[in-house]
Amino acid sequence: MSLKWTDTLEIAIAMCDAHPNIDPLTVRFTDLREWVMALPEFNDDPAHCGEKVLEAIQMAWIDEV
Template sequence: MRWTDTQEIAISLDEAHPDADVQHLRFTDLHRWIVELTDFEDDPEASNERILEAIQMAWLSERD
């Protein structure tokens, strides 16, 4: 997975952290959880707030 795979990342995060309070999750924690995903292969430094926000929104949508 790469940073642009927002939906795939959201699904993987939901499976890895089913009890997480996604709406109030700090971006620092979100970033760490993403780079810790087994299938994540992108540069950890290549993210930004816009990307993390898009992933967070996709994760919220996945929960609905």
């Protein structure tokens, strides 16, 4: 499965697995962007990411925690 920036819920679940001891409220968007792009399943253009996308991922991550 290949993750894209629009797969916010799937990315949030992957963030929970990859960073189980991290409070998503403490993560800077610059770090979140790098962590998402480092996911093995992630395959999308970094230029397609903006603040709204990162905010959606962060909110989904908070909901998952």
